[in-house]
Amino acid sequence: MAKLFARRAPPRVDRLVVGLGNPGDGYANTRHNVGFQVANRLAKRARLEFDTKAAESRIAEGSLGDLRIAIARPQTFMNDSGRAVGKLLDRYRLTPDALLVIFDEVDLPLGKVRLRERGGPGTHNGMRSITSEIGEGFPRLRIGVAPVDPTVEIADLAQYVLSPFASNERADADEMIVRGAEAAEVAVRDGIKRAMDKFNG
Structure with a gap:
């Protein structure tokens, strides 16, 4: 009987x-949720579905080329992303160097993507949570x-990132x-340095 209820x-x-964002329809199209949106796009490119619920996340598991991957959207809300x-x-018995985190960046203009091998969290609360954890x-x-126009000032940062x-x-x-999904795919498949060379120009 125990085997019938054993966890897979x-x-x-x-x-x-891991794409960062906030769960719930009210946040779906906000700037703060572009991490989720890129994760969704990457899963679509790999023909994967977010059909697993574990580790306080929605997860798509499968293959990308010769690699086995998991794409996750934490459901903890942004400020507790590190816990997930x-x-x-x-869950996957991985070290942090096998991880790629995707998140919104208010110090980077709309339309730009940038990859880094490692570093501090900057002003991003989700990244602060993750770096404090791992x-x-x-x-x-x-x-x-x-904003694309550098002369435009953001009066209220929280309101800005939580708006569509x-x-x-x-x-x-x-x-x-x-482009973010393409960069993530190259980073996973060919390594972060190759992706940096291709997308950080």
Whole structure:
């Protein structure tokens, strides 16, 4: 009888991709949720579905080329992302260098994507939560959400990131999300340095 209710062991995974955001329809199209949006796009490219619930996350598991990957969207809300990321690494028995975190960056203009091998969290609360949980030694993909016009000042940062893209920004945002998914795929498949060479120009 015990075997009937035994939990299925998680699959072997080579790489873990985590897109940051807030759960719930009210946040779905906000700037703060571009990490989720890029993760969704990457899963679509790999023909994977977010059909697993574990480690306080929605997870898509499967293959990307010769690699086994998991793409996760933490459901903890942004400021507690580190708790989910720690559980995800434990679930798949991975070290932080096998992780790629995707998040919105207010210091990067809309349309730009940037990859880094490691580093501090900057002003991003989700990244602060993650670095406090697992340290700074993991790759990350920053997705620009700042106004394209550098003279435009953001009066209220929280209100800005929790608002949707303006109608005149949507096309650029959609293109950036596609480019972000491409960058994530290259980072996972070919390594972070190759992705940096290709997308950080």
